[in-house]
Amino acid sequence: MRVAVAGSSGFIGTALVAGLESAGHDVLRLVRHRPAAPDEAQWDPEQGVVPLARMAGVEAVVHLGGINVGSRRWTRRFKKQLHHSRIRSTTVLASALTGLSTRPRVFVSASAMGFYGPDRGREVLDEESEAGDGFLARLCQDWEHAAAPARAADIAVCHPRFGLVIGPGGGALKPLLPLFRLGLGGHFGNGEQFWSPVSLHDVVRALRFMIEQHGCVGPYNVCCPAPVSNGEFSRVLAHELHRPRLLPVPGIGLQIALGEASSELLGSLRILPTRLTEAGFTFDHEDVREIIRAAL
Ligand SMILES: NC(=O)c1ccc[n+]([C@@H]2O[C@H](COP(=O)([O-])OP(=O)(O)OC[C@H]3O[C@@H](n4cnc5c(N)ncnc54)[C@H](OP(=O)(O)O)[C@@H]3O)[C@@H](O)[C@H]2O)c1
Known part of the structure; x- marks a missing residue:
């Protein structure tokens, strides 16, 4: 199958292109720089x-x-840039697809678990759950809405709402690993907040599933079936690195260091991949231990 990928140079995109090519697909990378290949x-x-x-x-x-x-x-200016870079690019691409003489069957346009808001406590969230409040929740809703022109043209639009993507060489693990390797890593805040991780390997498989299985449409939570507390995540990471788990990182410290972005680490999102599972997708890495082992 011929597949076009925008954002292909990033953490997920690089792995996706490799995964698509090794499965025999013909990939066209949409790049913002002068083409070099x-x-x-x-x-x-x-x-x-x-x-x-x-x-x-x-x-x-x-x-x-x-x-x-x-x-x-996250300054006001940077938040505007985060919003604009997603809404503008999605609107432009979704609108352009309608002008192709043969339209693509499926448009997979990224979204994020931030859709559900910064903090939903112990509530179990699936795709039926209401959107949350706050900057990321509004951004994700606008981001998904920006694909409307493709939807209106009867292209099957899928929105993978990515959880915390854990893989080698980047993503959420990148800033944590040096600390944990030095034996300095601990949980964030009280450590009771739920995290919804997913392995990069399963992200690529889920994206391929949306592309290859005819009939996929709508939002799909892309996170493993076993969300875990941040305390448990830290315990498993320290254990797999054969390091002690040290003192917790106080929530107030993270708020001072990261500002509003600290909500991503301190907020609780307990998300299930209900629609993927119901569609027949199975995860190779079902829990945090398997996810961390695969990344290390
Ligand atoms: N990684 C995660 O844990 C996670 C979790 C939830 C959601 N997501 C979302 O999933 C998407 C992919 O994640 P990622 O981790 O692969 O991100 P990433 O490593 O930051 O890569 C994103 C890519 O976006 C492109 N890009 C950068 N600035 C842009 C702009 N102004 N306009 C249009 N494109 C721009 C770049 O590709 P080019 O230079 O090739 O255009 C870049 O490689 C992102 O939108 C991210 O928000 C990721």
Whole structure:
């Protein structure tokens, strides 16, 4: 199958392209820089430019692009940039797809567990749950809504709401590993908040599932079936690294250091991948131990 991927240079995109290619798919990477390889075609979300001629015959399009949420402190200006980079690029791509003479069957447009808000305590969340409040929740709702032009053109639009993606070389584990390797890692705040992790390996498999299985449409929580407390996550990580788990990192310290972004670490989101499971998807890494082992 011919698949176009935007945001292909990132943590998830790099793994996805490798996974698609090893499964025999023909990948076209939509890149914002000048193309440097035959499988790259340039697009410019700001100018509304999409290389439609190069996209002929594409059956599936995946959009993972957007400024990295954890790359800076969340000032008002940066929050605007986070929002704009996702809404603008998704609107441009979704609208452009409607202009292809043969439209793709499926458009997979990224979203995030932030849809459910910063903190839902012990509530069990699935795709039927209400959206939450706060910056990330509003961003995710606008982000999903931005794919409306593709939906209106009868393209099956899927929104993977990614949990905390854990894999080698990046993502959520990257800032934690140096601390834990030094034996300095501990849980955050009281450690009781739920985290909903997923292995990068299963993220790639879930994205392939949405592309390859005809009939996938709508939101899909992409997180393992066993959400875990942050305290348990830290305990397993320290154990797998053969290091002691040290003092907790106080919530107030994280709030001072990271500002509003600390809600991602201190908030509690207990999310189940109900729609993926019901559709017949099974996880290779079902719990935090398997996820961390796979990443290490
Ligand atoms: N990793 C996680 O744990 C996680 C969790 C929840 C949600 N997500 C979401 O899933 C998506 C992929 O995650 P990731 O971890 O792979 O992110 P990432 O490593 O930060 O990569 C995102 C990609 O977006 C593109 N990009 C950067 N700025 C952009 C802009 N202004 N406009 C359009 N595209 C831009 C870049 O690709 P090019 O330079 O090739 O265009 C970049 O490689 C992101 O939208 C992220 O918010 C990730």
